[in-house]
Amino acid sequence: MSDPKSTSPDEFESFRSYLHILAETQLHARLKSKVDASDIVQQTMLQAYQAREQFRGTTEAEKAAWLRTILGNVLSGLARGFSRKRRDLSREQSIQAVEKSSLQLTNLLSADTSSPSSAMHRHERADQLAKAMLRLTAEQRQAIMLKYWQGATLAEIGQQLDKSTEAVAGLLFRGMQKLRSVIEKT
Structure with missing residues (x-):
C-alpha cells in the first residue's frame, strides 16, 4: 500500500x-x-x-x-x-x-x-x-517587486506602470504599510 x-x-x-x-x-x-x-x-x-x-x-x-x-x-x-x-x-x-x-x-x-x-x-x-x-493591489505588488526584487528606480517603475514618480512613491509607501500590517497580524 x-x-x-x-x-x-x-x-x-x-x-x-x-x-x-x-x-x-x-x-x-x-x-x-x-x-x-x-x-x-x-x-x-x-x-x-x-x-x-x-x-x-x-x-x-x-x-x-x-x-x-x-x-x-x-x-x-x-x-x-x-x-x-x-x-x-x-x-x-x-x-x-x-x-x-x-x-x-x-x-x-x-x-x-x-x-x-x-x-x-x-x-x-x-x-x-x-x-x-x-493581499496588495496588483499595482502595489508590481511596484514593490520592481523596487525590491529588481532594484528599479522610481522613474523606471513609473515608466513601466505609466505613473508619475510621486504616484509610484505612494504605491510603494501604501504597499509597504499594508505588508507590515498584515505580517504583524499573523
Missing part, C-alpha cells in the same frame, strides 16, 4: 502563495498579457503532483527547491512557446532567476542562519510574506 502523504495533492498546497510571488517576479512583461501567474503556479503544482515519486528530499526546504526547479521549467516552456526566436537567452536564465527571486524573498525576512529550525522558520516567514503580497 502506498504512503498517503505521497499521493496527497495537499502536500504542495502550502507552497502556493510562495510560488505565486516567484512566478509574478519572473513572468516577462510581454507574457503577462497572455498568461497569469496563477496559471503558472497551477501548472507547476500539477507537474509536481504528477512527478511526486521523483522527489527524493525529506525537508520542506528541499521540497521548496524542487518546486522552484519545476516553476523555472514551466516558465522556460512558456517563454519557448511564445518566442519565435531559435535561441532566447531569457529562456536559459529562467531557473536561475527563480532561485534569485526566492533568495531575495527570503532575505527580506531573515538573518543568515543555517539550523534546520531556522530554515523552517525562514520558509514560514517567506510563506507569510507571499500571502501578504497577494
Whole structure:
C-alpha cells in the first residue's frame, strides 16, 4: 500500500502563495498579457503532483527547491512557446532567476542562519510574506517587486506602470504599510 502523504495533492498546497510571488517576479512583461501567474503556479503544482515519486528530499526546504526547479521549467516552456526566436537567452536564465527571486524573498525576512529550525522558520516567514503580497493591489505588488526584487528606480517603475514618480512613491509607501500590517497580524 502506498504512503498517503505521497499521493496527497495537499502536500504542495502550502507552497502556493510562495510560488505565486516567484512566478509574478519572473513572468516577462510581454507574457503577462497572455498568461497569469496563477496559471503558472497551477501548472507547476500539477507537474509536481504528477512527478511526486521523483522527489527524493525529506525537508520542506528541499521540497521548496524542487518546486522552484519545476516553476523555472514551466516558465522556460512558456517563454519557448511564445518566442519565435531559435535561441532566447531569457529562456536559459529562467531557473536561475527563480532561485534569485526566492533568495531575495527570503532575505527580506531573515538573518543568515543555517539550523534546520531556522530554515523552517525562514520558509514560514517567506510563506507569510507571499500571502501578504497577494493581499496588495496588483499595482502595489508590481511596484514593490520592481523596487525590491529588481532594484528599479522610481522613474523606471513609473515608466513601466505609466505613473508619475510621486504616484509610484505612494504605491510603494501604501504597499509597504499594508505588508507590515498584515505580517504583524499573523
